Amino acid sequence: MFSKEPGSIRRTAFHQDAPYFHLTGDQACTVWMPLDRVDASNGMMGYVRASHKWDIYAANAFVTQDPILGSTLEPLPDIEGNEAEFDIVWCPAEPGDAIVHHVRTVHGATGNTSDRHRRALALRFLGDDVRYLERTGTPGDSQLAPTLTDGDLMDSPEFPLIWTRSDGVVPASG
Numbered sequence: 001m002f003s004k005e006p007g008s009i010r011r012t013a014f015h016q017d018a019p020y021f022h023l024t025g026d027q028a029c030t031v032w033m034p035l036d037r038v039d040a041s042n043g044m045m046g047y048v049r050a051s052h053k054w055d056i057y058a059a060n061a062f063v064t065q066d067p068i069l070g071s072t073l074e075p076l077p078d079i080e081g082n083e084a085e086f087d088i089v090w091c092p093a094e095p096g097d098a099i100v101h102h103v104r105t106v107h108g109a110t111g112n113t114s115d116r117h118r119r120a121l122a123l124r125f126l127g128d129d130v131r132y133l134e135r136t137g138t139p140g141d142s143q144l145a146p147t148l149t150d151g152d153l154m155d156s157p158e159f160p161l162i163w164t165r166s167d168g169v170v171p172a173s174g
Contacts, residue, residue, distance in 0.1 A: 014108035019059040027127020043118035052102035071137025
């Protein structure tokens with residue numbers, strides 16, 4: 001759950017979701033769902049077109065571009081200071097919308113200069129090529145899975161398997 005309180009003018013620094021999680025693989029996405037109307041005045045999301053093809057960069061602390069201590073990855077380019085050099089797609093959104101992006105897609109948000117809240121829920125979904133990989137430079141112990149070791153499928157109490165292709169479509173009951 002993410003919340004930008006009214007008057008919280010700091011923007012969310014551009015970042016990728018991938019370096020915040022202990023995983024590797026290509027079949028991973030974030031589904032971002034706003035609970036409030038979102039526009040440029042209260043924290044609209046912007047996505048750098050085609051950045052899902054970029055390498056993984058260091059995680060930052062969301063309100064600064066500085067990498068999290070301990071990261072061995074390169075810092076993201078200075079997108080905030082050079083927005084005109086990047087193809088940024090800004091996405092206003094309404095409650096009930098769902099914006100889906102790859103975990104390597106670079107994105108950030110404007111500050112909230114309005115008198116309205118901007119709340120959103122983010123869910124992550126992983127495909128069968130995704131494996132557990134403990135990485136340095138993540139926030140604290142974010143998403144550690146004590147039952148998994150590097151290379152394991154992401155199926156554990158912390159990352160429950162919710163659907164498989166072999167399960168097919170389950171008909172609604174009665």
